[in-house]
Amino acid sequence: MSEAITMDAIPHTDPITLFDEWYAEARKAEPNDANAMALATATVGGAPSVRMVLLKGHGVxxxxxxxxxxxRKGGEILANPQAALLFHWKSLRRQVRIEGPLSQVSQERADAYFHSRPRVSQLGSAASDQSRTLPDRETYLSRVEELAQHYADDAEIPRPPHWTGFTLDPQHIEFWYDRPNRLHERRLFTRSGESWTSGLLYP
Ligand SMILES: Cc1cc2nc3c(=O)[nH]c(=O)nc-3n(C[C@H](O)[C@H](O)[C@H](O)COP(=O)(O)O)c2cc1C
Incomplete structure (x- = not known):
C-alpha cells in the first residue's frame, strides 16, 4: 500500500487547535455557512431531536x-443539558463530531451578541415564539412590524430573557477525513482533566 494511504492525515495535536485549522479551511472552501452545525439534543427519556444552528464562538x-x-431544543436542553454537534464540510469532505454538557452563557455575553446582530434579526428573534404553532406567516410578520414601530428611531431592542446562548464543553471530539478508496480516517480525542488523549477508530 502506498505511503500516502498508510500515513495518518489527522495530526495528534490538541483538538481545539486542529478544529481551528479545519474551520479556517472550511471558511475558505464552503460556499456559505461554514459555521452551520447540526445540534442534537434529547428529552430526559432519551428521545433525540436534531436541527441546524450556527457556531458563534469557540475556543478552550x-x-x-x-x-x-x-x-423545542431549549426545553430539551434545560431538562437534559447534554448535546452533540456535527459539522459536515462537504467541499472538504470532512466531518467533526463534538459531544459534551451545555451551560448558558452569561447575561452580558448574550446581550452583547444579541445587540451585535442586524436590527431586523433582533426584531425577528424578539417576535418569534420559536417552535410553537404559527397560524399564518402574516401573524409573525405583523409582530415584527409592531416591534419595529415600538422601537422606532433606533431605540435599543431589549434581548428577550428567553433568547440566550449555550456553550458546549467538549468531552469528545472526533475528526473524520476522507481518504482514497473509502479507506477513511477517524481520530477520536477524549478529554481527561485539562488534557486530551486520542486514538484512531475503524472507519
Ligand atoms: C443553516 C441554519 C442555521 C440555523 N441557525 C440557527 C441558530 O443559530 N439558532 C437557532 O435557534 N435556530 C437556527 N436555525 C433554525 C433551526 O434549525 C430550527 O429550525 C429552530 O431553531 C427550531 O428548532 P427546535 O424546534 O428544534 O427548537 C438554523 C437553521 C439553518 C438551516
Whole structure:
C-alpha cells in the first residue's frame, strides 16, 4: 500500500487547535455557512431531536450557539443539558463530531451578541415564539412590524430573557477525513482533566 494511504492525515495535536485549522479551511472552501452545525439534543427519556444552528464562538471554553430557551431544543436542553454537534464540510469532505454538557452563557455575553446582530434579526428573534404553532406567516410578520414601530428611531431592542446562548464543553471530539478508496480516517480525542488523549477508530 502506498505511503500516502498508510500515513495518518489527522495530526495528534490538541483538538481545539486542529478544529481551528479545519474551520479556517472550511471558511475558505464552503460556499456559505461554514459555521452551520447540526445540534442534537434529547428529552430526559432519551428521545433525540436534531436541527441546524450556527457556531458563534469557540475556543478552550467550548462551542457556543444562540437560541430560544422556550423552543423545542431549549426545553430539551434545560431538562437534559447534554448535546452533540456535527459539522459536515462537504467541499472538504470532512466531518467533526463534538459531544459534551451545555451551560448558558452569561447575561452580558448574550446581550452583547444579541445587540451585535442586524436590527431586523433582533426584531425577528424578539417576535418569534420559536417552535410553537404559527397560524399564518402574516401573524409573525405583523409582530415584527409592531416591534419595529415600538422601537422606532433606533431605540435599543431589549434581548428577550428567553433568547440566550449555550456553550458546549467538549468531552469528545472526533475528526473524520476522507481518504482514497473509502479507506477513511477517524481520530477520536477524549478529554481527561485539562488534557486530551486520542486514538484512531475503524472507519
Ligand atoms: C443553516 C441554519 C442555521 C440555523 N441557525 C440557527 C441558530 O443559530 N439558532 C437557532 O435557534 N435556530 C437556527 N436555525 C433554525 C433551526 O434549525 C430550527 O429550525 C429552530 O431553531 C427550531 O428548532 P427546535 O424546534 O428544534 O427548537 C438554523 C437553521 C439553518 C438551516
Amino acid at each position: 471554553d467550548g462551542f457556543t450557539f444562540y437560541t430560544n430557551t422556550e423552543s
